Amino acid sequence: MAFNILIYEDNRQLREGLELLITGAAGYHVPAAFPNYSNIVADVKTHNPDLILMDIDMPPQNGIEGLKQLRAAGLGNKVVMLTVFDDNEHVFEAIQAGAEGYILKKTPPAKLIEFLGDALQGGAPMTSSIAIQVLKMVSGPHRGPKQDFELSAREQDVLELLVDGYSYKLIADKLFISLDTVRSHIKRIYEKLQVNSKSEAVAKALKNR
Template identity: 30%
Template sequence: MALVSEPRMPIRVLIADDDALVRAGLTLMLKGAADLQVVAGVADGGDVPAAIDAHGPDVVLMDIRMSGLDGIEATRRLRLRPDPPEVIILTTFDADDHVFRALRAGASGFLLKDTPPEGIVDAVRRVVAGEPILSPSVTRRLIAHLLPEEDDRRRADARRVLARLSEREREVALAVGQGKANAVIAAELHMSVGTVKGYISRILTKASLDNRVQLALVVHDAQPD
């Protein structure tokens, strides 16, 4: 995976949600940020590819539950495209039990639908800049809520992935798994932010992963009960 380049301005956003009021609300909300531009809105995951071809968004805000193609499958298909946009999953925490499936499909993170406007704007900026969205506290809550049972095969696969890494790469991977940003990892491991990005890029290549959120899930899967 190539290192993240500087995001273009404005950051172009596509909204995929089958609720017209949600699309309108998000569009109005994002208009308040001078560096963000909502380029299109669609009501079904199946319409996302055509919208990407037409408008070239940098980020897709993707609802999970839509009446046609759901956000998980739409995300999985997007990750098969060359140079796909980042995907942020929109979810209601208490009702949606598919967040981790979506992250494994290649989403860069998730937002709760009641996230304050400044939080949504910040999340869009962060995924374009290559930074994680999942905070350690929210990650722990989601793991407890969505993953009551570990899968032995997935745990074994995750441990094999980490075993292929060098000691320094494992240190970086564990820090990513704890939801730490590049600057924090750099300070704790006494290296530059550019060096951290280089390590993450090599780790993702070795592990055949799309992004750091998937790496965080691998780190979680490898942990003992």
């Protein structure tokens, strides 16, 4: 049985390219692809996808607002943000809204499919450039007290290897842990940031640097 992936992307060429890429990958199906979020709640209720791939910057509203609508409606479908942005403000807002992952549009096709698989298996896909921003969020001078995030030493190790461009498999080999454990560490990193994003002080510090 194939995983259903719903796509939201306003660029027609990219939207169609993503649809071809995903449907061409074994075990995946795209029931629909949309140019905007105008009817996102109804769309998701109709198709009930296993995962939603969402462009973060689309008129008339951005993907973060679209994701908030889903969560407000009680829909817990997995969401991976697809974006050209890798700045810490957008990363933070996406995590705060409840995205499972955050990857760049320039991600190679094979890697993008791999990331979708990670998200579907309970992981939280993160490209190396996004990991750099997350590392800044948890260790930079503008993020507030250290106890706000409390990453474990192993979670910090995983994050730093992501920054260095290691794949999940190479991280597992390097740290002598399983691939599933790597996924779990990355997911916990996101969860810790999301939990603590409720602090207005931290959010303000990140946004205003």
